[in-house]
Amino acid sequence: MESVGGRVTLCNARGVTPTLAVVLVGEDPASEVYVRNKGKKAAQLGIATRDHRLPDATTTEALLAVVATLNADPEVDGILVQLPLPGHVDEQAVLLAVDPAKDVDGFHPANLGRLVIGSPVFIPCTPQGCMLLLESAGVDPAGKRALVIGRSTIVGKPVAQLLVAAHATVTIAHSRTVDLPAEVARAEIVIAAVGRPRFVQGEWLAQGATVIDVGINRLPTGKLCGDVAFDSARERVGAITPVPGGVGPMTIACLMGNVVLAAERRAKIV
Ligand code: NDP
Numbered sequence: 001m002e003s004v005g006g007r008v009t010l011c012n013a014r015g016v017t018p019t020l021a022v023v024l025v026g027e028d029p030a031s032e033v034y035v036r037n038k039g040k041k042a043a044q045l046g047i048a049t050r051d052h053r054l055p056d057a058t059t060t061e062a063l064l065a066v067v068a069t070l071n072a073d074p075e076v077d078g079i080l081v082q083l084p085l086p087g088h089v090d091e092q093a094v095l096l097a098v099d100p101a102k103d104v105d106g107f108h109p110a111n112l113g114r115l116v117i118g119s120p121v122f123i124p125c126t127p128q129g130c131m132l133l134l135e136s137a138g139v140d141p142a143g144k145r146a147l148v149i150g151r152s153t154i155v156g157k158p159v160a161q162l163l164v165a166a167h168a169t170v171t172i173a174h175s176r177t178v179d180l181p182a183e184v185a186r187a188e189i190v191i192a193a194v195g196r197p198r199f200v201q202g203e204w205l206a207q208g209a210t211v212i213d214v215g216i217n218r219l220p221t222g223k224l225c226g227d228v229a230f231d232s233a234r235e236r237v238g239a240i241t242p243v244p245g246g247v248g249p250m251t252i253a254c255l256m257g258n259v260v261l262a263a264e265r266r267a268k269i270v
Helices: 004-013 029-045 060-072 091-097 109-116 125-136 156-165 180-186 230-234 247-266
Strands: 019-025 048-054 078-081 145-149 169-173 189-192 210-213
Touching (some): 004 029, 004 247, 029 048, 029 247, 048 060, 125 156, 125 210, 125 247, 145 156, 145 180, 156 189, 169 180
Parallel strands (some): 145 169, 145 189, 189 210
16 A cells, blocks of 8 residues: 555645644643644645644634635645634534545544444544554454443544444443443453543453553653553553554554545545
8 A cells, every 4th residue: 555655745746735724722732732743744744734723712603714714725635623622612513614525533423424334534543543553463353352441432432433344343331331340351452542541450451452542641740641551451461552652643644644535535546
């Protein structure tokens, strides 16, 4: 398969520069870091970025107007509205307003719906990254018992769909799950997307399980850690992704892949 850089070159040959518009509202420090990292990766790959930094007080209406302008701009291939938005903004209204053909995050109901019916265009980046990590570890989900911990729309639900599509037998756990350690013990693949530092204990895991740790949690010391207690888990599992590293960089790589896919559609390559 052609690399993302190679695909950018093919777009360029047709006069198309893959372009990502990033909308950042307010000054959330974590979001600033994510946006900076995405900008760096895009620059490395020859993807143009256009940053739209808006003050915290931006209204839903003003944000919808920015999205409408980007939807109408033929040179913008992908639109990324960095989440979370400030509390006073109607996040659903904003995500619904993004043109599904430019929804490189894959959060629009049209894209999530396509994922469910098995004909996806833009697959949400973190779930897509989890599947690529399984593939790179040589783990085929077919026939395996997979446990997804977390049922958010951006991680848990879509990654569960992708695992089902890859023929795994999937369980989704959440805050009302009665005996999580027992669910974890049964799983050959565990995807942890909880948002609680070192929540999944190594002792819960089956010997040889494959663990994808999606969590990004900041400890009081300022250090980052995942949702899985890495040191105790490492003793039992077959493979585990580290935090930082692992899912974070893969998510950004998948975002870039989605931007290039949007540009390939504009360039009529696909
Ligand atoms: P959400 O807060 O939206 O969802 C967390 C999920 O965990 C919910 O479904 C919740 O259940 C469940 N949960 C909470 N407590 C428990 C518990 N005690 N037992 C079992 N399940 C529980 O988080 P996100 O999905 O947005 O993110 C999850 C983590 O992944 C965060 O650390 C986030 O920072 C990280 N993340 C990392 C990305 C990356 O690029 N690596 C990208 C996106 C997120 P319920 O639904 O019942 O409340």
